Amino acid sequence: MPADTVALARYLVGTLLVRELQGERLVGRIVETEAYPPGDPAGHAYFGPTPRLRSLYLARGHAYVYTMHGHNLLNVSSERQGVGAGVLIRAAEPLAGIATLERFRPGVPVRDLARGPGKLAKAFAIDRRLNGTDLCMPGALWLAAANDRRRALVISARIGVTRAPDHPLRFCEQGNAHASHQGGLR
DNA sequence: TTGGCGATTGGCT
DNA sequence: GCCAATCGCCAAT
Secondary structure, three states: OOOOHHHHHHHHOOOEEEEEEOOEEEEEEEEEEEEEOOOOOOOHHHHOOOHHHHHHHOOOOEEEEEEEOOEEEEEEEOOOOOOOOEEEEEEEEEEEOHHHHHHHOOOOOHHHOOEOHHHHHHHOOOOHHHOOOEOOOOOOEEEEOOOOOOOOEEEEOOOOOOOOOOOOOEEEEOOOOOOOOHHHHO
């Protein structure tokens, strides 16, 4: 796993997100990420550590789950322990357990099940109880190596941020319809 | 104890 | 495209 936040954000596109839930395995292929490197004015850690940010400062590969506008968002801590930085997982392509994903997001087309960070968390039943989880080990939530990461990345500005809005730190798999904000996919 | 503030979403125009 | 609902956090009362 890359030791640098931006490299990790690129690496995670194509990686498999695995959610083990009541004996069932839900799998999504990550297709969109955003990097929030150390010292980034848009990053949560910018104004220093607070108790809520604890898992953002864990060694890279731990889950940082927080609530925003009533939705949960999943991040992966991305630097060495003690440095606050992370990668936001914005969208995934459902691969397995689709019936269960649909149960968490009734009436939603498969293409939209995990298209957006809040939607992804809802579809995969990710909430703050998973905050701090080590994603490098198989468990309730973890990351599995991809068997196909050949596809090209499209780089664009991050979505919805108010500080440092122009930094090219958003990474999408080129042409993948499961990524959000198609406008950035030109 | 209260109020402003988001790395959002979904419905309506 | 616009906008309201949503809710935990944190600083200020």
